[in-house]
Amino acid sequence: MNKRPSNWEAKNFLFFTYRGMEALGDATEKVWGTRWANLVSGCYMANPMAVFKAMETGDPYPVKAFFAMANNALMAYANTGGYTGV
Known part of the structure; x- marks a missing residue:
């Protein structure tokens, strides 16, 4: 279609x-x-691990919205070892 x-x-x-x-x-x-x-290509993409950490801690500032397009944000970075707090 x-x-x-x-x-x-x-x-x-x-x-x-x-x-x-x-x-x-x-x-x-x-x-x-x-x-x-x-x-x-991600020219306007924030660093994923830094965003996930800021979502949980609010540091360096709180994340008030998260918009992901054409991506499974929960599974795309699973078991990366970079950040496991979420």
């Missing part, structure tokens, strides 16, 4: 789209040398 997004979807779900990344274009070009870096 090859479903095209509706207008409502296209306007409201901009994550990982060129339209959604337009606001970061100047900064992306400065850091990565291209205005449209590979969005799926």
